[in-house]
Amino acid sequence: MITFEAVRKQFPDGTVAVEHLDLELPTGQITVFVGPSGCGKTTSLRMINRMVEPTAGRVTIDGEDVRGKDPAALRRGIGYVIQHAGLFPHKTVLDNVLTVPKLVGRGRQRQVALELLERVGLPAAFADRYPAQLSGGQQQRVGVARALAADPPVMLMDEPFSAVDPVVRGQLQEEFLRLQGELGKTIAVVTHDVDEAITLGDRIAVFRQGGHLAQVGSPRDLLTKPADDFVRTFVGRDRGYRGLSFEGLDGLPVRPLTDARAAQLVLDGDGRPVGVDGFRAGDSLRTVVDLALTSPLGIAVQVDDRGRATGIVHHHDVVDLLEERR
Numbered sequence: 229m230i231t232f233e234a235v236r237k238q239f240p241d242g243t244v245a246v247e248h249l250d251l252e253l254p255t256g257q258i259t260v261f262v263g264p265s266g267c268g269k270t271t272s273l274r275m276i277n278r279m280v281e282p283t284a285g286r287v288t289i290d291g292e293d294v295r296g297k298d299p300a301a302l303r304r305g306i307g308y309v310i311q312h313a314g315l316f317p318h319k320t321v322l323d324n325v326l327t328v329p330k331l332v333g334r335g336r337q338r339q340v341a342l343e344l345l346e347r348v349g350l351p352a353a354f355a356d357r358y359p360a361q362l363s364g365g366q367q368q369r370v371g372v373a374r375a376l377a378a379d380p381p382v383m384l385m386d387e388p389f390s391a392v393d394p395v396v397r398g399q400l401q402e403e404f405l406r407l408q409g410e411l412g413k414t415i416a417v418v419t420h421d422v423d424e425a426i427t428l429g430d431r432i433a434v435f436r437q438g439g440h441l442a443q444v445g446s447p448r449d450l451l452t453k454p455a456d457d458f459v460r461t462f463v464g465r466d467r468g469y470r471g472l473s474f475e476g477l478d479g480l481p482v483r484p485l486t487d488a489r490a491a492q493l494v495l496d497g498d499g500r501p502v503g504v505d506g507f508r509a510g511d512s513l514r515t516v517v518d519l520a521l522t523s524p525l526g527i528a529v530q531v532d533d534r535g536r537a538t539g540i541v542h543h544h545d546v547v548d549l550l551e552e553r554r
């Protein structure tokens with residue numbers, strides 16, 4: 229667990245970047261720092277690995293004040309990923325990744341680095357290229373591989389996926405979450421993008437101007453119970469719709485396949501719907517809303533684990549359920 233206890237940071241020019249920050253980053257989870265530009269997210273992140281020192285208060289990792297640790301030793305246990313990846317331009321991809329294992333004197337270095345590249349989705353053929361020969365998304369992958377190279381328990385990521393287009397960003401986020409599912413590291417991510425915060429965060433800390441923490445909670449908390457107008461506005465007007473991602477399907481009437489509206493539904497020989505995606509019992513209400521409202525038939529199709537149609541939901545039943553829950 230990483231904790232900020234009454235942390236304040238005032239720079240020598242008088243700027244107060246962070247004001248009385250109390251925050252816990254649970255072990256093995258992703259905590260996202262989100263907020264408008266200049267509200268102290270990066271400064272807070274950098275106080276974890278002592279790139280910035282607090283003016284007051286303390287930052288601890290597993291109960292130990294980071295100021296009691298040698299900065300170089302501290303940083304070996306903390307991976308750091310920044311926007312644009314921050315790769316060494318004159319080193320190959322492999323050497324970029326190897327920079328860190330060399331620091332910790334790890335054996336089998338080349339093999340480890342190649343495995344890491346593969347883990348982040350880069351084939352070995354990329355190992356001998358230079359950063360300029362990679363796309364932005366590929367560079368970010370190398371940055372993540374480098375940060376993981378020393379197998380640090382803690383990762384700090386500052387706008388890690390901002391420099392790439394939305395499609396690539398979505399892929400990187402998805403792959404990153406899959407990787408985290410295997411690795412279970414304690415991760416702090418800075419972003420100004422609410423969607424990214426909701427996608428990545430187990431916990432989200434919303435910062436406001438002046439380095440104040442406006443709210444901390446799960447994505448669901450922020451969407452359904454914003455603490456004040458600032459959070460409500462920042463999280464956005466479509467938060468009600470986004471919040472449906474966290475709502476289940478209790479009370480949704482599923483009608484049998486004999487229903488008149490199912491007449492136009494085409495099923496293959498195994499009973500799977502053709503040309504439309506189905507939803508499963510454990511899916512979110514948002515999935516069903518999306519399917520029902522975009523379907524030309526005005527229905528969402530429920531399927532079982534093998535993808536076979538088991539029932540349908542009318543779009544007006546979905547809308548009625550939304551009304552009921554308001």
Ligand SMILES: Nc1ncnc2c1ncn2[C@@H]1O[C@H](COP(=O)(O)OP(=O)(O)OP(=O)(O)O)[C@@H](O)[C@H]1O
Nearest residue numbers: 239241243245264265266267268269270271272420
């Ligand atoms: N070394 C410094 N000296 C003086 N002021 C600084 C310094 N570093 C940051 N600041 C100021 O502290 C405030 C917080 O900066 P910080 O970079 O932490 O914000 P941020 O929320 O990460 O913003 P962004 O999303 O734009 O990166 C800003 O007003 C910034 O100008």
